[in-house]
Amino acid sequence: MAYEDEPKIIHQHINVPDIKKIDVYEAHDGYQAWRKALSEMSGDDVLNEVKASGLAGRGGAWFPTGMKWSFMPKPVFPKYLVCNCDESEPGTFSNREIVIKHPHILLEGFMLGCYAIGCNHGYIYVRGEFMQGYATLRRALAEARARGYVGKNVLGSGFDLEITLHVGAGAYICGEETALLSSLEGDRGQPRLKPPFPAVEGLYAKPTSVNNVETLSNVPFIIGQGAAAFRQWGTEKAPGMKIVSVSGHVNKPGNYEVPVGTSIRKILEEYAGGVLGGKGIKVFFPGGSSTPMLTPDKLDTPLDPQSITAAGSILGTAGLCIFDEDVDVVKVTHRLLRFYKHESCGKCTPCREGNDWLVAILNRLAQGRGKDGDADLLVDMATNIAGRSFCLLGDAAATPVLSSIKNFREDYEKHITNPIEEKVFIPLTSGNGH
Amino acid sequence: MLSDAAVQRIQEIVKEYPNTKSALVPALYVAQRDAGGWLPREAMVEVAEELDLPESHVYSVATFYSMFYLKPIGENVIQVCTTSPCGLRGANEIVDCFKKRLGVGLNETTADGKFTLMEVECLAACNVAPMAQINEDYYVNITEERVDEIVTMLGRGEKPPYAEFAQNLKGAHPIAFTDAELGIDVSGIKPADPVVKKEKPAEAAPTEAK
Ligand SMILES: Cc1cc2nc3c(=O)[nH]c(=O)nc-3n(C[C@H](O)[C@H](O)[C@H](O)COP(=O)(O)O)c2cc1C
Ligand code: FES
Numbered sequence: 056m057a058y059e060d061e062p063k064i065i066h067q068h069i070n071v072p073d074i075k076k077i078d079v080y081e082a083h084d085g086y087q088a089w090r091k092a093l094s095e096m097s098g099d100d101v102l103n104e105v106k107a108s109g110l111a112g113r114g115g116a117w118f119p120t121g122m123k124w125s126f127m128p129k130p131v132f133p134k135y136l137v138c139n140c141d142e143s144e145p146g147t148f149s150n151r152e153i154v155i156k157h158p159h160i161l162l163e164g165f166m167l168g169c170y171a172i173g174c175n176h177g178y179i180y181v182r183g184e185f186m187q188g189y190a191t192l193r194r195a196l197a198e199a200r201a202r203g204y205v206g207k208n209v210l211g212s213g214f215d216l217e218i219t220l221h222v223g224a225g226a227y228i229c230g231e232e233t234a235l236l237s238s239l240e241g242d243r244g245q246p247r248l249k250p251p252f253p254a255v256e257g258l259y260a261k262p263t264s265v266n267n268v269e270t271l272s273n274v275p276f277i278i279g280q281g282a283a284a285f286r287q288w289g290t291e292k293a294p295g296m297k298i299v300s301v302s303g304h305v306n307k308p309g310n311y312e313v314p315v316g317t318s319i320r321k322i323l324e325e326y327a328g329g330v331l332g333g334k335g336i337k338v339f340f341p342g343g344s345s346t347p348m349l350t351p352d353k354l355d356t357p358l359d360p361q362s363i364t365a366a367g368s369i370l371g372t373a374g375l376c377i378f379d380e381d382v383d384v385v386k387v388t389h390r391l392l393r394f395y396k397h398e399s400c401g402k403c404t405p406c407r408e409g410n411d412w413l414v415a416i417l418n419r420l421a422q423g424r425g426k427d428g429d430a431d432l433l434v435d436m437a438t439n440i441a442g443r444s445f446c447l448l449g450d451a452a453a454t455p456v457l458s459s460i461k462n463f464r465e466d467y468e469k470h471i472t473n474p475i476e477e478k479v480f481i482p483l484t485s486g487n488g489h
Numbered sequence: 490m491l492s493d494a495a496v497q498r499i500q501e502i503v504k505e506y507p508n509t510k511s512a513l514v515p516a517l518y519v520a521q522r523d524a525g526g527w528l529p530r531e532a533m534v535e536v537a538e539e540l541d542l543p544e545s546h547v548y549s550v551a552t553f554y555s556m557f558y559l560k561p562i563g564e565n566v567i568q569v570c571t572t573s574p575c576g577l578r579g580a581n582e583i584v585d586c587f588k589k590r591l592g593v594g595l596n597e598t599t600a601d602g603k604f605t606l607m608e609v610e611c612l613a614a615c616n617v618a619p620m621a622q623i624n625e626d627y628y629v630n631i632t633e634e635r636v637d638e639i640v641t642m643l644g645r646g647e648k649p650p651y652a653e654f655a656q657n658l659k660g661a662h663p664i665a666f667t668d669a670e671l672g673i674d675v676s677g678i679k680p681a682d683p684v685v686k687k688e689k690p691a692e693a694a695p696t697e698a699k
């Protein structure tokens with residue numbers, strides 16, 4: 056079946072013209088799940104339905120959403136729901152497409168989430184660079200308020216709900232949930248010690264759930280159609296669909312919403328049009344730049360958290376980036392480490408200093424002025440960052456170093472004397488319009 | 490130095506939070522717009538007064554985030570994403586095209602003050618690489634010819650057609666604008682019918698926490 060004809064959840068109507076306008080969204084069953092929840096379900100009913108669906112966090116950690124919500128102590132008020140729209144993991148771009156094209160599906164999911172946990176004022180944290188996304192959401196929120204879906208006594212149900220759009224200002228670390236909360240409180244975006252977990256002490260030290268855009272955008276379907284309908288796709292352990300962001304050396308980069316467990320090869324060859332120029336693949340990462348690189352013998356792995364873990368990586372955000380056979384992995388790792396060095400928040404020593412040193416050594420390899428044993432030195436340093444930094448950013452930075460040296464140690468040896476060759480222009484093929 | 494309009498917008502934003510400190514990042518965007526695209530020290534001091542925060546705190550936050558500029562910056566800020574997924578599709582070559590066309594290096598501003606060129610990290614648009622954020626907008630699938638056209642049009646004060654976002658906010662964040670300025674008008678939208686409650690209460694009955 057052509058990709059366009061396959062069933063979808065979030066993307067079902069995403070390309071309908073003007074779906075970002077409330078009347079068009081409503082004409083496509085929009086806000087029916089919200090009405091259904093308010094008229095015939097309690098907050099607990101919504102929570103239980105989400106639990107039964109097996110929905111797990113799409114922000115990368117795949118933690119069961121219903122369980123996360125149920126951890127919030129009931130008798131403490133106020134409680135907060137915070138939507139994480141900080142999307143900045145290299146190779147990941149599903150949230151941005153949702154907010155610029157289909158803002159109401161996120162708002163409806165967010166409303167349902169607030170209702171499920173008993174939150175009367177929720178915040179959507181939008182990455183600073185997503186100015187168009189922010190403006191689109193702001194317009195959509197104003198429309199939803201005019202319809203009475205947000206505000207005091209929503210649709211006469213007795214439930215009060217306010218939603219505020221908050222903005223970041225350029226910092227990858229603010230995607231980490233506790234750093235996001237610091238940022239939302241008006242501080243530098245630095246992570247906080249866990250425990251206490253946000254479910255107990257989050258925003259303004261109150262019980263808080265932080266959920267990703269894509270996670271919440273699945274909720275209207277789950278409430279509208281039921282948990283069983285959601286479970287018709289995906290695997291027993293990870294039901295539903297996942298939007299896979301395909302980038303790099305492919306003919307049709309873009310977002311593809313597929314049942315969890317679809318094989319990587321199918322996504323790459325049938326949907327993303329195969330590798331640019333029909334070349335072979337050197338390496339790919341399956342879930343954003345923070346997930347270990349895999350070699351092409353792993354292409355038949357089903358894209359679900361358990362199978363990807365068994366293959367030696369992590370599903371993460373399902374940001375699938377393909378590197379063709381001519382790519383120099385040292386160059387790729389060098390560039391990624393510059394990213395992590397730049398984005399380290401500076402709070403803890405292993406990440407702040409360690410990334411600096413990793414980049415220093417990669418710099419000399421890039422110039423062909425490396426030293427014997429540099430690969431071992433990199434491994435030693437990366438191993439000492441991973442697991443020893445304050446938050447997972449340190450682990451994420453160690454990942455490309457460790458996984459590339461594991462698979463391609465000879466490339467590192469080569470650069471002890473040979474500089475990285477100057478870039479080769481890659482002929483442009485336009486994106487697939489996503 | 491903050492204009493009355495800016496102070497008013499900051500006060501409007503403050504109402505959205507239980508404490509004023511949360512309004513700091515949005516307020517800095519308002520101040521940055523007001524001061525013409527960057528944050529002079531006096532603007533930060535006034536934000537501190539407006540929000541009743543220590544100046545040192547405002548400064549520490551303004552320096553943490555990459556979207557606040559503490560020095561004057563070009564009228565148009567061109568930020569090409571060169572993180573690996575974009576790098577695979579010619580982002581570095583596009584940086585070179587901009588350098589050549591503008592006659593400046595990275596983090597430099599043209600002599601006429603019209604353009605600043607920068608490199609940025611993944612903007613979550615790797616599917617349409619090479620791409621750049623220019624002012625408030627994303628420009629996607631950039632080619633060498635488009636570089637020329639983009640620079641020419643921006644130089645004339647026009648908005649090039651490759652932009653995705655129709656409004657021209659001169660690089661300021663839309664949070665610094667009021668609904669009216671953004672053209673958000675929902676007066677034609679009628680309230681939806683109320684829901685008819687079916688037995689169960691809307692408030693979640695407290696049950697035992699896990
Ligand atoms: C360094 C770092 C960056 C992260 N960035 C994001 C992000 O941009 N968006 C996101 O949803 N989650 C991000 N996360 C994961 C969040 O901490 C959190 O797990 C997630 O927002 C929870 O939502 P979910 O359960 O719906 O997935 C990041 C985590 C780390 C360690
Ligand atoms: S790497 Fe450039 S937008 Fe993601």
